[in-house]
Amino acid sequence: MSERSPMSPLVLLILPAFVLPLGRLDGILIAWWQSPPALAALTAALGALCCARLRPRAPIAEVIWLLPGVVIGACLPSTLLDQGVALSDGLGLWIFVAGLLALLWHVMKRLTECPGRLPHLVVPALFGIMLVYLWEIGIRGFAVPAVLLPPPDAIIAALTTETANLTDDFIQTVVKAVLRGYLWGCAAGFAVAILADRAPFLARGLLPFGNLISAIPVVGIAPIMVMWFGFDWPSKAAVVVVMTFFPMLVNTLAGLATSEAIQLDLMRSYAAGYWRTLVMLRLPNALPFIFNGLKINSTLALIGAIVAEFFGTPVVGMGFRISTEVARMNLPIVWATIVVAGITGSAIYGGLSWLERAVTAWHPSYRGR
Secondary structure, eight states: OOOOOOOHHHHHHHGGGGTSOOEEETTEEEOGGGOHHHHHHHHHHHHHHHHHHHSOSOHHHHHHHHHHHHHHHHHHHHHHHHTTOBGGGOHHHHHHHHHHHHHHHHHHHHHTTSSSSHHHHHHHHHHHHHHHHHHHHHHHHTTOOTTTOOOHHHHHHHHHHTHHHHHHHHIIIIIIIIHHHHHHHHHHHHHHHHHHHHSHHHHHHHHHHHHHHHHSOHHHHHHHHHHHHOSSHHHHHHHHHHHHHHHHHHHHHHHHTTSOHHHHHHHHHTTOOHHHHIIIIIHHHHHHHHHHHHHHHHHHHHHHHHHHGGGSOOSOSHHHHHHHHHHTTOHHHHHHHHHHHHHHHHHHHHHHHHHHHHHSTTSHHHHTO
8 A cells, every 4th residue: 555755845836837927027926827838837846746656755756756746847937038037027937946955955865765775876966956046046036246255157168268278277277277286285394294203302392383374364375476476376386385285294193193002012112113004004094194194185285276376377278367357357267167166176175085985995994984
């Protein structure tokens, strides 16, 4: 016997839209029955809702019935906006949108109950799509000026029309400055951490100095580096080195100190010296801390390079593009640059997380997850 899913509050969020106006077109109220897209959206959403209530409560079955109706219903606001309907005057439409969001929320909740990894990967994607959808509909529906916040479709258009400039900016900022400064800074921090572990007085002298340097904002370091190394990418790479050196140093030292006394005694019983103990015991135990430093530096490096480009750079680079286009009030390109920077930072962080999981799968910190 089939069980019904308790979704009555979701129905109550959609039904009032039948008697409330959509919006105004040239001063004339547009009702649901006067708009074919509205009727199609309502039919799809309510049809999916009713079918889901008659299906078994298996999560994946309910998702299969609900999700297409939510997708079709979500097309209504965009269609009406293209027809010139002022959505800011349509209370019924916003109640309908609230109902669709409640349905999507229910879909995501049911997806988390499904077995396997794929549903759990789909939930973050649906949540992100929901936020972008609200952004688009809210900006266009309330006619927010583009200089305050452009809609996502304008940002996507800027990504397609300014591909050449954004590619050059990516190469200048990420490939030339961020990657080189990141590798130099992390490698130097790791090497000095090994030396400081071997000579404890070096750690006692460097750590207070590192805390002092870390407290200096990047806007104070960047102009000095530009004066020392010029306006091209070396000055930005130098800023990245300064920002990534001490987090790597501190995390590596903390990781090297995690080996337990009984483990060190075991290595001494095997007549292992300092370097063999370091390679076979202490560095493997420190890997989670080392990767933690690498992941922290992946975000610091990108931020440091972009901010450093505000203080002098050739006519290319993400920081140069942001500062120039803001002055021109060309916000879609600014947001397109931010999107590229965000995707780049997330990709680097995600790649490091994947590598960490692959390299340290044996570590207790991962076995317990």
